[in-house]
Amino acid sequence: MSQRLYPSRPIVGVGGVIVDGERLVLIKRKYEPLANRWSIPGGTLEVGESLEDGVARELFEETGLVVRVGPVIEVFDRILRDEDGRVKYHFVLVDYLCLPVGGTLQAGDDVSEAEWARFDGLAPYALTDKASSVIARARQLPLDW
Template identity: 45%
Template structure:
């Protein structure tokens, strides 16, 4: 299993083409679900839960799966809230990471909160407290679009 994880991680670094990712903006009673990233890019920074779309899986299905894997929370996936590009280049200008990310609104319908294998931490945070966290650029963009943070 460790070899499979290494191969998957290596396929994400210096990819041959953009990878499709998804994120879930899970909002419940004035609180939003966030995770502390446990892998690159942006290791240790906070973001909405998400990950890559698997072959044969819709973007909405991937969103529900990734939220459950990273947080233990089962969600009903709603509308698309944002689509963005994440491109990171190395010092030589080569593309190190390239994702096209589709972020969905999602509603929690079950599960138990816990940090999954791809997350260092997972928690629901009051929207008023979001400014106290070091978010990824793409998460800041989504939260700004929703009026929760300044970009």
Template identity: 45%
Template sequence: MSDFWKEQVYINPHDFKYCPKCGSKLKIKNEGDIPRLMCATCGFIFYQNPIPAVGAVLLRGNKILLVKRKYEPKAGDWCLPAGFLEYGESIIDGLVREVKEETNLDIKPGKLFQVCNAMDDPRTHVVLVVYRGEIVNGNLKPGDDALEAEFFSFDSLPEKIAFTCHIWAIEAAKKEVN
């Protein structure tokens, strides 16, 4: 594990002071090389894992659909329609739901496009799964945590695009179109 991620393990669970099972105070202990929050009373171990998110590359002609972020992190920046999976939700269901929530469009999910290890989201370590999709219905209208939703041609993309994984996916989509 890199020093960067060891640091994250300490930083992210700052709010977690007490064991969610028995209420005793949690302490950081090393399990091998990895520091974890553990409960000395009941043995509970807080395993911190990456969080999966899904995103969609949706093209109309030679343009790609992007949304403007309403909330931090990166509020005001643009990105693919994307979001975190709900617990128990399938990746495909999450994809369809997020696109609908943020753009009001109904999509037919397409091929897996990219899987990306996202290291630059301050909230957590994200694994972003990006799919292609085909728009089948609906009028474009931003909603939920999107301020705006718009199709952009690849030679006039917005200046600020949030998150490296989204930048890579947009670049890869551009290569496919060209």
């Protein structure tokens, strides 16, 4: 985790909106950034790993679900600064639309909770504005891939 804090260069992260009908998977993060907040599952890309393989691995590690990786929903950066204005975290994030094809939902390594949430019942999760916008964009994408 320490290499993520005050990085010398941006870190590539991958995430996935796992959709099953009118619901999606949300996880509660154990560690910073966004510790104890509900979010879209995902993590960092490993050296030599493709984006698609990375998102499939991260989603399995965090949720126990095997997914089919679909189209990119959005690419964006998350830059968080400390009280002195120094860059504390800098991620370039690539979020994908994913469908579950196996496994059993359970909280994994960096996650304290994982659950299915209905698209029409997201308010109690207090998602960040960015997570909410990624989820909204995911709902606009076709699932016939």
